[in-house]
Amino acid sequence: MKSSTILNETVGNLKCAIFAYDVSKDSLNFFSRIGPKTYERCFSNRSDIVETQLGIMVELAKKAGIEKILVVAESTGRYHEILMRTARRLGLETAWVSGEAVAKMRVIETNDTGKTDIKDPHVIHTLAAIGKTLLHRVLVEPYNLLREGYSGDSIFNGYSGDSIFNCPTGILGTVYLIARFWFRTSF
Numbered sequence: 001m002k003s004s005t006i007l008n009e010t011v012g013n014l015k016c017a018i019f020a021y022d023v024s025k026d027s028l029n030f031f032s033r034i035g036p037k038t039y040e041r042c043f044s045n046r047s048d049i050v051e052t053q054l055g056i057m058v059e060l061a062k063k064a065g066i067e068k069i070l071v072v073a074e075s076t077g078r079y080h081e082i083l084m085r086t087a088r089r090l091g092l093e094t095a096w097v098s099g100e101a102v103a104k105m106r107v108i109e110t111n112d113t114g115k116t117d118i119k120d121p122h123v124i125h126t127l128a129a130i131g132k133t134l135l136h137r138v139l140v141e142p143y144n145l146l147r148e149g150y151s152g153d154s155i156f157n158g159y160s161g162d163s164i165f166n167c168p169t170g171i172l173g174t175v176y177l178i179a180r181f182w183f184r185t186s187f
Contacts, residue, residue, distance in 0.1 A: 015067040019057060019092075020125035023073050023080045031121035032057065035064045040121070045079060050086045058090065070095055072128040074102050074120070095133035097124050 022029040028050065030041040039060070043053050054071075061069055071087040071094045073080050087094050106123045107113055127133070 015065070017061045017064075017066045017069045018125050018128045019054075019069060019071045019087075020121045020128060021071070021073040021080075021083055022120035022124065023076045023083060025079050028053075028083060029118060029121050030057075031125050033125070034061050034066065045082055047082050047086060050082055051090070054086060054090055054092070058092070068093060070128060070133075072097055072124055072133060074099050074124060095128065095135065097127045097133055101127055101132055 017032060017034050020031045023045065026045055027042055028045050030039070030043070030053070032039045039057065041053065043049050058069060069092045071083065071092050073083055073096065075096050084094050102120060102123050103113075103115075105127055106115075106119060109123055109126060110119055112119070
């Protein structure tokens with residue numbers, strides 16, 4: 001599988017904009033520098049609003065002559081999925097920063113050990129600017145099922161969960177799910 005994530009060497013390029021997000025259940029805090037201007041926003045973590053806000057910022061970046069846009073966030077359970085999915089759908093490149101790196105860099109930048117949603121996008125932006133990003137992988141279906149904990153997929157309809165072979169946990173459940181996906185049969 002080929003990744004379209006920007007390599008660390010190109011992040012420092014002036015033709016690349018970094019959109020840094022601190023993601024929570026209900027809101028996204030955003031920070032970016034496009035040319036000499038800085039942008040900070042806070043908005044709801046809903047797909048329609050995320051798409052609108054990303055579109056606005058992409059237009060500003062394109063007008064400033066930016067060639068590539070990197071959307072960077074700290075992985076936060078499932079709350080980041082709307083942002084990353086929307087960014088990929090809009091053709092933007094995506095990457096992660098490690099939570100540990102954010103915590104340590106926050107101490108370096110602000111001399112503060114406390115978690116704040118206002119400061120974290122600045123720290124995430126700094127980490128991306130110096131190339132300390134992690135690859136955001138979009139996995140093909142069977143691997144994605146394993147990563148996402150088997151939730152909400154149609155192949156799990158009708159699970160009774162009353163036997164070890166029907167339970168989507170443990171090694172037997174994992175083997176069962178992979179086999180069921182690949183062979184598309186009813187066991």
